[in-house]
Amino acid sequence: MLERDPGPLEAVAPAKRSRNVPVVFSAEEAGAVLDGMKGPNALVVRLLYGAGLRLIEALRLRVKDLDFERRQITVRDGKGKKDRVTMLPDTLRDPLRKQLRHARQLHRRDCEAGCGTVYLPDALERKYPGAARAWKGKSVFPSEQRSRDARSGTLRRHHRSKSAV
Numbered sequence: 001m002l003e004r005d006p007g008p009l010e011a012v013a014p015a016k017r018s019r020n021v022p023v024v025f026s027a028e029e030a031g032a033v034l035d036g037m038k039g040p041n042a043l044v045v046r047l048l049y050g051a052g053l054r055l056i057e058a059l060r061l062r063v064k065d066l067d068f069e070r071r072q073i074t075v076r077d078g079k080g081k082k083d084r085v086t087m088l089p090d091t092l093r094d095p096l097r098k099q100l101r102h103a104r105q106l107h108r109r110d111c112e113a114g115c116g117t118v119y120l121p122d123a124l125e126r127k128y129p130g131a132a133r134a135w136k137g138k139s140v141f142p143s144e145q146r147s148r149d150a151r152s153g154t155l156r157r158h159h160r161s162k163s164a165v
Helices: 027-035 039-051 055-059 090-112
Strands: 072-075 084-087
Touching (some): 027 039, 039 055
């Protein structure tokens, strides 16, 4: 590669192969798990299975990340701090719309109570004063309870927790 002789390679150990074979559900097993779940948690798990999202990626989805017209989901700040686009399965379009209606009701109640903002990194809140309250920045899967933001002390609603799912 560098037009240099690497020398003797006998002392170099080969890469070890994994001894563990990954366990993968059959389609029937996955269907049984999904059929046994209800509510927002079931929708989160269906996104994991149908759109290839990781758990935290699904929980961090914001309204602006769902594009029903193009049938795609934008995953922001995913593994490796990278953004990517994946498909939005047709079977999840209606359940996601229903979930958004629920999230919007919570957002309206939060705004009426004076705590309808989301955390914005860096100086974005000063740069875009209304962005913290904007509907498009809200979580698709909001927590059922409000909590204090550890950074600012502001009462707000974060996304659903991993342990809830």
